[in-house]
Amino acid sequence: MPISLEPPSTDIEIISNAMRLCGKQGINSIETKDPFAESAAAFYGLLVNAEFGSNRWKFTEKSEELSNPNTLAPTFEGWQYYWEMPADLVMLLRLDPFVPYTVFGDRILTAGNSPLTAIYTRKVEVTDWSNPFKMYITYALADMLAMSVTTSDRMVGAIGAAKSAWYTKALFADGQSSPPRSIRSQPWITTRYASGFGSRSRWR
Numbered sequence: 001m002p003i004s005l006e007p008p009s010t011d012i013e014i015i016s017n018a019m020r021l022c023g024k025q026g027i028n029s030i031e032t033k034d035p036f037a038e039s040a041a042a043f044y045g046l047l048v049n050a051e052f053g054s055n056r057w058k059f060t061e062k063s064e065e066l067s068n069p070n071t072l073a074p075t076f077e078g079w080q081y082y083w084e085m086p087a088d089l090v091m092l093l094r095l096d097p098f099v100p101y102t103v104f105g106d107r108i109l110t111a112g113n114s115p116l117t118a119i120y121t122r123k124v125e126v127t128d129w130s131n132p133f134k135m136y137i138t139y140a141l142a143d144m145l146a147m148s149v150t151t152s153d154r155m156v157g158a159i160g161a162a163k164s165a166w167y168t169k170a171l172f173a174d175g176q177s178s179p180p181r182s183i184r185s186q187p188w189i190t191t192r193y194a195s196g197f198g199s200r201s202r203w204r
Contacts, residue, residue, distance in 0.1 A: 017142075091121045
């Protein structure tokens with residue numbers, strides 16, 4: 001009989017549902033001393049961090065004005081100032097306004113010290129996920145675990161198909177929560193033209 005799942009509301013419920021999809025008994029706590037449950041929890045952490053560290057999900061995006069810049073000493077490669085990363089940052093997407101920058105460890109290096117806002121992804125609690133995203137993560141975790149507990153190609157295939165379907169639904173739901181955003185900068189083109197490669201006279 002197919003397993004009927006409701007959208008989970010906690011990390012434990014997601015892990016438990018993924019285990020059930022793999023034919024294992026669900027759990028109410030990680031403190032079960034069950035090696036499979038412990039592995040599931042570890043893979044869950046890796047999966048969520050990987051998803052929030054991508055640039056696919058708009059609901060993970062946040063903007064924060066950076067604190068006062070610090071003088072870089074010694075300076076190198078034209079970078080003169082550094083800014084501390086926001087504490088909840090997972091991946092930096094861009095700076096506003098757009099200025100040349102580089103990431104060096106947990107710092108952002110810039111040539112100037114004008115006020116900047118960082119746009120980045122951060123970890124979001126399960127309670128703030130959309131239901132399609134919750135279901136996608138559930139099936140994605142089950143997909144990661146299935147090969148270790150079953151030899152049924154049919155089960156693995158069904159879990160993979162459901163994961164793909166929920167991924168599509170999650171992307172659609174996420175896209176509906178935010179209007180499309182035009183490309184705000186073209187650093188490759190800017191560099192290309194600044195170096196003369198884009199000049200018409202060069203090719204006449």
